[in-house]
Amino acid sequence: MRLNPDEYLEIRRSVNRISDLDKFNLPRGVLHSILIQKKVESVKRKYRIFAEKSDEILKYWKEKGSFPKWLTLTPVMKIRILLKAMGLSAKEIWKALRNPDILDAGLREMVYRAVSTDFVYSPIATKIQLVFGQIGEEIVEEKLRTLGVKFKKEKELKMQKTPDFLLEEPLEFCGRKVVWIESKAIFADYRTYEIYFKKQFKRYLELFGEGIAIFWRGCLEGLDVSDGCEFNGELKRKLLEMEVRIRRDKELEGNPIDIAEKFVESYADQDIFPYNAEVVRILKNMGFLVKQED
Template identity: 30%
Template sequence: MVILNYDQYNKIQQFIHKFRGLSIDCNRKLVKEFPQHSPDMLGSILAREVRQRLKQSHAKISARADGLLSDYNKNAKTTGALDVLLKMAISLRIPPLSLCRIILLKKYPDKAKSDISEMIRNPDLIQDSLLGANVGYCIYSENMEGPITDTIRRCIGEEYEVKLKQMARDVGLVFHDEGDLRRTGYDKTPDLKLAIPCLYKGRVVNWIESKASFGDMDTHLGYVKDQLISYGNRFGSGIVIYWFGFLDMIADCAENGDYIIVVDKFPALDEFEFLTFNIPEVCRKEIDKLNR
């Protein structure tokens, strides 16, 4: 089981809050400090905490952009080092690439945000070669955002969607996936919409949603508001799987209503109950003939 109570979750949070350094190093320390928990779960919790910290501090740090650019220019000119931005990010306790974006927006005010994003994806486009080298250094020292991290996260999400479909087929579920539903005109769609509903521990299941992340309360309530409640209103009750575990209190939160069942893994075959049909013998014989 990868379901945490509040005390367990709070200990992990406090470790992250007290850590001073890069997120990639914090991730390594977390794995050593909490070996009883999976690295995927710890990494997911860390990513959420870093995003929350950035959300709280980004406006204040952005307001200091003039001074930060001046500090960078001074240190880069003096040292010629490739890790000036990295050290500044550690001191400010924000992801290095977030600082890179702030610096680039200030240095190149005539550039569109899309151009700045392209510079971060490809630092060779940055006219200032030393600044480009600093941005590149940040990319390879970062595990919270950036082109490499985005690719990894996308691959992980797709991997678990493929895993979900295979496990659903293995237990005999018949379903439509997101592509099928969008082709028929649906906009917000679960990963799987069951063609024939079934029961899970006595509750009706019409759809299944896959989340390759840890389910904390804020994240879960966001999913409920933006996705899950609309699935419930449209299709009826269903399952959301947090593959990297979840905080125990979200399973019973009032916002779930009667529509949302929270689990940390795909249910076993014996946990499902399927509809059975009594086919008249004469029809069964005809079906057998067709199948020969």
């Protein structure tokens, strides 16, 4: 999907939380990616400023048991500043975010709430981005194999800064012959494209020649990329619709965070998932559209 700049700016201004994804009649995955990029840019601007006030944040938490209202970061990034101010190492913070139960009662609930609601920086949010990236690459790989195109994947190329797919012979794609394909499971605005062009695409052009980047969750009009419109199928639908179907019979038992992560890991291959009320809440917090099957 391609958006014109005015439409994109209106969306970007309007989406500030997951519930805002319902404001527009557009694929959920497109809106989700725009929202995440907006949050990431905000955190990058503010994090260092707030990190320098970590002692003040820790003092406030000890007195009030909460964060000051002026600390406008995502839930997990607030927790990171707090735990670091308490003296925890980066490794200890990572463990706490992965398993809040290792913390004392005063922190446990706050950390759990953060990791179950932060759709940008929580471990499960990171897992979602990883899985979506893998799905995008799987779509490309299936298409190339169907066409009988021989290629090497990034991990097979013993070089730095290599594309996801390097083709042995040029392939006609998007009106030109390409020898490499890069898959991105995000939305590309002008700034995002420029970052990746300088960081990756320019180097690929110099080393290998003509290629194409696919931004599965949409892009702005005028960018010299694919928006994935050349592809069809269930995997592409999952990237764009972010729909999870739940069958409600008996409730699945276990750690909700662990179950939610396992659901995400099997998202590409599984169509219907067993029910767990807390897992449903977490998946909705992460941006999924959850539907119940009879």
